[in-house]
Amino acid sequence: xxxxxxxxxxxxxxxxxxxxxxxxDERILDLIELVxxxxxxxxxxxxxxxxxxxxxxxxxxxxxxxxxVLKEFRKHCKILVSVGECALMGGLPAxxxxxxxxxxxxxxxxxxxxxxxxxxxxxxxxxxxxxMLLDRVYPCHEIVKIDYFLPGCPPRADLIWNALYALVTGxxxxxxxxxxxxx
Amino acid sequence: MSEFVxxxxxxxxxxxxxxxxxxxxxxxxxxxxxxxxxxxxxxxxASCRVCTVKVNGRVMTSCTTPLQEGMEIENETAEIxxxxxxxxxxxxxxxxHLCPSCEKSGSCELQALGYRFRMMVPRFPYLFPVREIDASxxxxxxxxxxxxxxxxxxxxxxxxxxxxxxxxxxRGAKLEITIAPELADKITDExxxxxxxxxxxxxxxxxxxxxxxxxxxxxFDMKPIGSEFEQVK
Ligand code: SF4
Ligand code: SF4
Ligand code: SF4
Ligand code: FES
Numbered sequence: 001x002x003x004x005x006x007x008x009x010x011x012x013x014x015x016x017x018x019x020x021x022x023x024x025d026e027r028i029l030d031l032i033e034l035v036x037x038x039x040x041x042x043x044x045x046x047x048x049x050x051x052x053x054x055x056x057x058x059x060x061x062x063x064x065x066x067x068x069v070l071k072e073f074r075k076h077c078k079i080l081v082s083v084g085e086c087a088l089m090g091g092l093p094a095x096x097x098x099x100x101x102x103x104x105x106x107x108x109x110x111x112x113x114x115x116x117x118x119x120x121x122x123x124x125x126x127x128x129x130x131x132m133l134l135d136r137v138y139p140c141h142e143i144v145k146i147d148y149f150l151p152g153c154p155p156r157a158d159l160i161w162n163a164l165y166a167l168v169t170g171x172x173x174x175x176x177x178x179x180x181x182x183x
Numbered sequence: 184m185s186e187f188v189x190x191x192x193x194x195x196x197x198x199x200x201x202x203x204x205x206x207x208x209x210x211x212x213x214x215x216x217x218x219x220x221x222x223x224x225x226x227x228x229a230s231c232r233v234c235t236v237k238v239n240g241r242v243m244t245s246c247t248t249p250l251q252e253g254m255e256i257e258n259e260t261a262e263i264x265x266x267x268x269x270x271x272x273x274x275x276x277x278x279x280h281l282c283p284s285c286e287k288s289g290s291c292e293l294q295a296l297g298y299r300f301r302m303m304v305p306r307f308p309y310l311f312p313v314r315e316i317d318a319s320x321x322x323x324x325x326x327x328x329x330x331x332x333x334x335x336x337x338x339x340x341x342x343x344x345x346x347x348x349x350x351x352x353x354r355g356a357k358l359e360i361t362i363a364p365e366l367a368d369k370i371t372d373e374x375x376x377x378x379x380x381x382x383x384x385x386x387x388x389x390x391x392x393x394x395x396x397x398x399x400x401x402x403f404d405m406k407p408i409g410s411e412f413e414q415v416k
Contacts, residue, residue, distance in 0.1 A: 085282065085283055088303075088304045090311075091281065091283065092284065094281070095281065095284075097311040098313040139309065141304065142308065149304040151302075151303060175301060177298065177405070177406070177407055178405055180301060182283070182288070182294055182298075183289065183398075
């Protein structure tokens with residue numbers, strides 16, 4: 001049987017969900033028997049080299065690059081899973097939703113204690129190469145269709161493992177109460 | 184003494200007192216009906232609708248419906264559970280519930296219902312309303328992002344003359360909880376703690392208190408809300 005192909009990414013996230021994924025400890029040995037990785041920070045493959053079975057998404061969409069990555073994932077993965085509160089509802093970055101973009105940028109580059117008086121020319125990031133900030137942070141499922149959701153900040157390692165295992169093997173998903181959390 | 188009546192919940196034969204609310208009767212028969220705005224010992228308000236059941240085929244709130252002989256109550260049917268899930272999801276989508284940064288997380292009744300109903304993500308789009316956090320009171324923080332307007336604080340938290348410490352303020356979508364100005368300085372540490380405990384969510388927080396219970400020991404970390412009423416199956 002050929003291995004399931006998995007891709008992962010971190011968009012507007014903190015990499016905590018990836019860290020939690022690695023918390024599966026010795027099951028990582030079972031994991032490499034079960035799946036092969038394609039585009040992912042885990043193997044540092046930057047671009048998709050084939051169609052994948054499962055895409056794990058950390059973080060929501062805060063800028064134009066996040067949207068592009070997410071759409072790439074939708075194109076290349078049969079199943080997309082939103083992993084963690086940021087992917088599900090924007091998470092901490094979404095605390096800026098409701099604050100006008102200009103206020104956010106001014107606060108970050110002009111008025112914060114660490115930038116105040118350090119930016120005499122009042123330069124705001126404006127390089128063409130930089131992605132554009134979106135008006136607010138969007139949950140992944142508001143941009144593309146998402147097939148499954150794993151809550152938690154980060155989702156417990158057991159939850160990620162159980163879900164991946166169920167998806168790959170077709171077994172029923174085990175969802176014990178203690179691993180199902182929103183924090 | 185009130186008369187005993189027999190009734191059924193999901194086909195199970197139960198006994199209760201005529202006139203008591205269905206939620207109370209269910210509890211004494213070791214059956215959990217989820218509630219949120221209801222608070223033991225206080226007249227029900229029926230503002231959340233989480234306790235929805237079907238009584239003889241009609242949808243009703245069990246926290247306000249008095250028990251009668253022969254009632255056939257549907258509690259855990261797929262249809263009723265879906266109505267309840269929808270209500271819980273609405274509450275999450277309507278406010279700003281960032282559980283990872285909430286001091287009430289782990290002991291919050293709204294969150295616990297989300298867990299119990301295994302809500303992965305609300306079926307409704309998040310509204311991301313713009314709401315204030317008011318920390319002007321010396322003892323108490325009000326976070327309107329998390330308030331579900333259940334009115335528990337208004338109904339339960341009263342001074343010795345029976346005046347409410349809290350009240351509704353403004354109208355419609357702007358409706359919010361406010362502290363009665365003339366009673367504001369009667370809110371001691373003790374009252375603030377009580378208010379925090381009475382509030383089902385993290386909308387009322389006692390100052391300088393957050394995060395004092397370690398993860399794993401909070402109210403609903405290990406056991407689902409309502410499991411204390413349920414029979415060992
Ligand atoms: S859900 Fe939590 S752990 Fe995951 S990316 Fe967001 S902040 Fe980090
Ligand atoms: S009030 Fe409850 S549901 Fe809302 S953020 Fe806090 S823990 Fe989560
Ligand atoms: S502050 Fe708490 S108790 Fe009062 S109405 Fe809001 S959620 Fe209910
Ligand atoms: S508990 Fe009955 S309506 Fe809220």
